[in-house]
Amino acid sequence: MELSVAHETIARWQFGITTVYHFFFVPLTISLAAIVAGLETAWVRTGKEKYFHATKFWGKLFLINIAMGVVTGIVQEFQFGMNWSDYSRFVGDVFGAPLAMEALIAFFFESTFIGLWIFGWDKLPKKIHCACIWMVALGTMLSAYFILAANSWMQHPTGYKIDPATGKAQLTDIGAVLFQNTTLVVVFHTLTAAFLTGAAFMVGIASFHLWRAKREGEPDRRKVASMRTSLRVGLALGVIAGLGTAVSGDSLAKVMFEQQPMKMAAAEALWDTQAPAPFSIFAVGNVNQGHNSVELEIPGILSFLAKSDFSSPVPGINDTAAAEAAKYGGKPTDYIPNIFVTYWGFRLMIGFGMTSFVACLIGLWTTRRRLFLAPEHRTAEDEVPKLMLTKHRELSPQLTKWSWRIGILTMGFPLIANSFGWVFTEMGRQPWSVFGLMTTANSVSPNVSVTTQVIALTTFTTLYAILAVIEVRLLVKYASAGPNTAEQPPATDPTLRGPSSDEDADKPLAFAY
Amino acid sequence: MQLHDVWFILIAVLWIGYFFLEGFDFGIGVLTKLLARDTAERRVLINTIGPVWDGNEVWLLTAGGATFAAFPDWYATLFSGFYLPLLIILVCLIVRGVAFEYRAKRNEKRWQRNWEHAIFWTSLLPAFLWGVVFANIVHGVAIDKDKNYVGSVWDLFSPYAILGGLVTLTLFTFHGAIFASLKTVGDIRLRARAVAGQLGLVATVLALVFLGWTQAHQGTGWSLAAMTVAVLALAASLAANQLGREGWAFTFSGLTVVAAVAMLFLALFPDVMPSTLGGNWSLTVDNAASSPYTLKLMTIVAAVFTPLVLLYQGWTYWVFRKRIGVQHIPAPVQDH
Numbered sequence: 001m002e003l004s005v006a007h008e009t010i011a012r013w014q015f016g017i018t019t020v021y022h023f024f025f026v027p028l029t030i031s032l033a034a035i036v037a038g039l040e041t042a043w044v045r046t047g048k049e050k051y052f053h054a055t056k057f058w059g060k061l062f063l064i065n066i067a068m069g070v071v072t073g074i075v076q077e078f079q080f081g082m083n084w085s086d087y088s089r090f091v092g093d094v095f096g097a098p099l100a101m102e103a104l105i106a107f108f109f110e111s112t113f114i115g116l117w118i119f120g121w122d123k124l125p126k127k128i129h130c131a132c133i134w135m136v137a138l139g140t141m142l143s144a145y146f147i148l149a150a151n152s153w154m155q156h157p158t159g160y161k162i163d164p165a166t167g168k169a170q171l172t173d174i175g176a177v178l179f180q181n182t183t184l185v186v187v188f189h190t191l192t193a194a195f196l197t198g199a200a201f202m203v204g205i206a207s208f209h210l211w212r213a214k215r216e217g218e219p220d221r222r223k224v225a226s227m228r229t230s231l232r233v234g235l236a237l238g239v240i241a242g243l244g245t246a247v248s249g250d251s252l253a254k255v256m257f258e259q260q261p262m263k264m265a266a267a268e269a270l271w272d273t274q275a276p277a278p279f280s281i282f283a284v285g286n287v288n289q290g291h292n293s294v295e296l297e298i299p300g301i302l303s304f305l306a307k308s309d310f311s312s313p314v315p316g317i318n319d320t321a322a323a324e325a326a327k328y329g330g331k332p333t334d335y336i337p338n339i340f341v342t343y344w345g346f347r348l349m350i351g352f353g354m355t356s357f358v359a360c361l362i363g364l365w366t367t368r369r370r371l372f373l374a375p376e377h378r379t380a381e382d383e384v385p386k387l388m389l390t391k392h393r394e395l396s397p398q399l400t401k402w403s404w405r406i407g408i409l410t411m412g413f414p415l416i417a418n419s420f421g422w423v424f425t426e427m428g429r430q431p432w433s434v435f436g437l438m439t440t441a442n443s444v445s446p447n448v449s450v451t452t453q454v455i456a457l458t459t460f461t462t463l464y465a466i467l468a469v470i471e472v473r474l475l476v477k478y479a480s481a482g483p484n485t486a487e488q489p490p491a492t493d494p495t496l497r498g499p500s501s502d503e504d505a506d507k508p509l510a511f512a513y
Numbered sequence: 514m515q516l517h518d519v520w521f522i523l524i525a526v527l528w529i530g531y532f533f534l535e536g537f538d539f540g541i542g543v544l545t546k547l548l549a550r551d552t553a554e555r556r557v558l559i560n561t562i563g564p565v566w567d568g569n570e571v572w573l574l575t576a577g578g579a580t581f582a583a584f585p586d587w588y589a590t591l592f593s594g595f596y597l598p599l600l601i602i603l604v605c606l607i608v609r610g611v612a613f614e615y616r617a618k619r620n621e622k623r624w625q626r627n628w629e630h631a632i633f634w635t636s637l638l639p640a641f642l643w644g645v646v647f648a649n650i651v652h653g654v655a656i657d658k659d660k661n662y663v664g665s666v667w668d669l670f671s672p673y674a675i676l677g678g679l680v681t682l683t684l685f686t687f688h689g690a691i692f693a694s695l696k697t698v699g700d701i702r703l704r705a706r707a708v709a710g711q712l713g714l715v716a717t718v719l720a721l722v723f724l725g726w727t728q729a730h731q732g733t734g735w736s737l738a739a740m741t742v743a744v745l746a747l748a749a750s751l752a753a754n755q756l757g758r759e760g761w762a763f764t765f766s767g768l769t770v771v772a773a774v775a776m777l778f779l780a781l782f783p784d785v786m787p788s789t790l791g792g793n794w795s796l797t798v799d800n801a802a803s804s805p806y807t808l809k810l811m812t813i814v815a816a817v818f819t820p821l822v823l824l825y826q827g828w829t830y831w832v833f834r835k836r837i838g839v840q841h842i843p844a845p846v847q848d849h
Contacts, residue, residue: 067614070567071607077577078603081592085661088592092585093803100578101814107571108822112829115564123832163804168585170804445593447661456600463604467611474618496832508843512556513563513617 010453011083011444014460016426018075020419021464025069027418030144030191031198031241032062033110033137035233040130043489050381053226057483058202059133061475063118068471070111075460077103083453087433087443094160094171095150098178102146110139122510125493144194145187152182154434155425156259162437169437182259185252192244193353193421197414199241200356202234203363204411205479211404214384222485225382231407235364242357249350250305257306257314260435262324263428265317266337267346268302269295275313277302283343328436337430345424353417359410366395366403516809517802520583521785523815525778527579531572532643532681533770538566540689542609542636545629547686548693548708553839554701555629559613560842561696564833566613568826570606582811586660586801587785594654594662594786595646598669602639602646609635620845640685641678645669648677651727651777653787656794660801663790673726680723683716684770691750691766695759699838706754709762713751720747720773727780736779743772 036059043051077099080088088095113135120129153159159176160169171177209227213219257264265271269283271291279301284294300310307314315323317339321332328335366387370378374392379385387395387403395403429435433443490510541562549555562569581588592599608631616628652673655664690709694702724740732740750765781787785801788794802808 063614064618067611071610074570074574074606075603077574078592078599080581081577081588082596082599083593085589085593088581088589089585089660092581092588093807096578096582096585096588096803097807097811100575100582100811103571103575103578104814104818104822107574108568108818108826111571112568112822112826115567116829116832119564119833171807171810174810445589445596445661446659447663448593448596452596452666455597459600459604463607467607470611470615474615478618506840509560509837509841510843512560512841512843513613 006450007444007448007453008441010450010457012440014083014453014457015079016423017457017464018072018079018460020422021468022069022072022076023418023422024415025065025072026144027190027194027197027414028201029062029066029069030137030140030194031237032058032065032201033133033140034195035198035202035237036062037130037133037137038233040133044126044130049222050226050229052489053222053483053485053487054230056487057226058230059117060478061201061205063114064471064474064478066114068467072464082456083445083448084433084443085445085447087438090168090438090443091153091434092168094153094157094169094177097171097174098146098150098153102143102150106139106143106146108139110136110143113139119509119511122490122494122507125495126489128496141191144190145183148186148190149178149183152180152186153177154432155186155429156180156182156255157434157437158182169434181255185248185255189245189248189252192241192248193414193418195237195241196245196353196356197418199234199238199360200410200412200414202230203238203360204408206231206234207404207407207410208480209482210384211408214404219384220482220485221382223482224384226483226485228381228383228385231363231385232367235360235367238357238360239364242354242360245353246357253305254308260429261315262317262320262335262337263342263425264306265315265320266339266342266428267424268314269339269343270302270314270316271318272316273313273319274316275303276300276311277306277314279305280343334431337428342424342428345420345427349417349420349424351417352413352420356410356413356417359406359413363403363407516805516812517583517798518783519812520579520802520808521778521782521798523812524576524580524583525775526819527572527576528778529771529774531569531576532685532774533767534569534572535566536640536681536685536770537689537692538562538569539636539640540686541693542632542689543640543682543686544689544693544705544708545636546633548690548701548705552625553842556617556842557697557701557837557839558693559616559632560837561693563613565826565829567610568829570610573606579811579815583803583808584785584796584798584801585803586796590656590660590662590786590796590801591650594656594664595649595669597666598642598646602642605635605639609639617845637682641682644678644681645674647681647774647777648674648723650786651781652730653784653789653795655790656786656788656796657790658792658794660794660796673723676719676723676726680716680719680773683712683719684773687712687716687750688766688770691754691759691762694754695763696836697838698836699840701838702836706757706759709754710751713747713754717744717747717751720744720769724773724776727777731780733779736776739772739776739779743769743776746772 036055039051039055039058043055113132116124117129117132117136120132124132158180159171159173161172162168163170206227209223210231213224253264268280269292270277276299278297278299280295280297282296283292302314303312304310306312317336318332321335324335325332366389367385368388372391373388377386377388377394387400389395431439431441433440541558545555545558549558612628612631612635616625649669654662655668657663687709690705690712694705694709697705721744724743728737728740746765746768750762750769753761753765783798784795785798786796
């Protein structure tokens, strides 16, 4: 392999591996923070025990997860400088601003208030304690906003000029960077997808406990009560977030058709401009010949996705590549991303994401409220719900078994969808790192040797693999143990001033590492 | 004063904040082996920083992000040039964060011992390596006309840089021991004072040589003043520690870190990464800075949010102001 190619390839693999890995934890952190905040609020407001147990239980899983999210995020902050120094020099004036804002505004917020929340159960009045987790939730979402604004600038640079003296990008309008339509729809899409991820996580684990309780016959009723509530919350959230993901995905696609036609043509393996353009169900492409050898498609749908009508022309890969080559120089094939990855990435993203949405929708119906059920099928709040098809008809035992199993399986689907979504959108932008301004090949650090890069790639991959095993085993342990229903909230609400007498001087901490 | 000078000061403030806070964090990590005699004492130490270490570490992320925004070339040259030491630091910070969170999550001896080893090494290595990195930044390294570091990784471990690493390691551990005496109760509190006394003497000798060397090499009047403050504060902290005045000892050990880091930045100014290859290849506050628009924008953001951060981080320390001892450590968590 030619040296410069190896340089770029290794740096890209490192970025891909560390970022996809980081993004397993990010959506769970964003959604679980808000979910735990909601559950704790329910507990503070109603005083119901099931909400307390649910808060503690999901809170524990949230903490196991956020620990990994935080530490893998550190790498993200620094690898631009390490592997992509020429990129950093070129974009720092623009791209650095949202990154610095993210650290100063969002990271401080989440990491400070998470400490207060973890250790503050016996130190803070419960309302303030609850406010702390809301702060964490706000911090995670702000963080997502800033980093997505930075990424959107790479997808669609705006609010900048090129300094004639240095040839580097200079920020001219921060409002344009933070509030351009690309940023807004990407934030909407990423946050709804994050909530779908957390919802499915909840549905999966709650299904596991309820299904086990049903099989065992003599369940811990308090555990069932908190898991049943969790299941319903997860299902409802999954439906809302799933709808939001679909709507925002559609808006995002329309923005992309306009701003990055190549990415969307690649998503569809649409080689030639067509009017009306079909939506491809299955295709096997041949890059060298510039057409598909096998394809199965629905007429008109792609035109609808792009322009909201069934007949508009959609530019194909070949025409778009020729146009980019004419504009930026070089051969048309230089501007064609990896079609196999973009085409299948796009499909798997939609497929896995929407499957979990449909699963939540079905689950929401089959576990619906007592009101819609015949009296003999109603179950108490602390019983495992029957899965009901109609008012009088329960699902057959076989179907019930499979429904619970699918509920458990659903847990992983949005995680897979998220990864494919990112792989699609980042690889679909290639050969550009900043669309139209800088290529990925020109972005790498010129002075970092291939040996150094290989050391870093190997180190991160090995470390992340080991940590994945540790993390997943810990999650499985705590998730399968279920809520600790023996645990009770503090008998008296702590005051901020702390205990006045010396009685409590030797009381153990409510939580300790 | 121009905006890029303001930003030089702000970046210095962020690093000072980082070393002041994570300085005692790293120190506590090292002391889990030097000071603690059993698991309960190790847990006491770890829990003195339990609620705050994560927030402390964000000062580093902010320093990094702010450097990226305000001095893109500084960020690019530093992180691509000091690649391998920074890689080790990153790996340490990753493992360290996970170690704190996961150590008590399983009630198995081996699991806990492994994470405790991890906490020690991942605190010790960054405490040393940050000194190496800063010694190199201040002293200057081989930077070519394209602002790229062209030396090898071994060039970063000169005697001067290694001395810098030993200074940060001992100073942070001293700072951590003073923090431990301030935050604990019982036997460990007294032993923390004794350890602080010994570490402080070592740190004083090393710091005198290193800061004196820096002053002789590229000092100014201002850096001499900062160096004097650092040395006097270190002596005052040792004296207060001897007298059992823990609050004062911590104030002065903190001031030592602040003044020592400030001295390095004063010796550095107006360069941000001097080149030892001559030419006009040094990175300066001028040629490495972002445009006035970005600097102005970031100044506003920093002016609004930095005080806010200080306010709520300060509040956290107040909430967790109570000293802890072995009697406060709850029984190991059961499998829930």
